[in-house]
Amino acid sequence: MTPEQTPPVGPVQVYANGFQMGLTNADVTILLQFNGKPFQSLNISPIIAKTMAVGLLECVEKFEKATGQKIPVTGEVDEAFKKAGFLASPALRA
Numbered sequence: 001m002t003p004e005q006t007p008p009v010g011p012v013q014v015y016a017n018g019f020q021m022g023l024t025n026a027d028v029t030i031l032l033q034f035n036g037k038p039f040q041s042l043n044i045s046p047i048i049a050k051t052m053a054v055g056l057l058e059c060v061e062k063f064e065k066a067t068g069q070k071i072p073v074t075g076e077v078d079e080a081f082k083k084a085g086f087l088a089s090p091a092l093r094a
Contacts, residue, residue, distance in 0.1 A: 014040055 018033035028049035032040040044052070064070055072080070081087065 016040070 014032060016032035016034055016039075018036060020031045020033065020038070022029040022031070023046075026045070027043045028046055030042045030044070031038045032042070060071055
């Protein structure tokens, strides 16, 4: 077995505070960013992308219900920062 064929020993943990997404006729690409710099990409089928999106939304909704707090998306945070006179960092926007 070559190194390219050897699966990782276990799950690889990563942290991202931004992302970009792209779409082709066969794949969805999620480019993870840390402080505005890309460091990891994930290519998945549109079916898996939608399934993941549904699962992520369910997790966030459970968190919001448990805490009684709505989690804002980056665009909402940017608007709140603008209203407060702060500049949102483009490096942290998704």
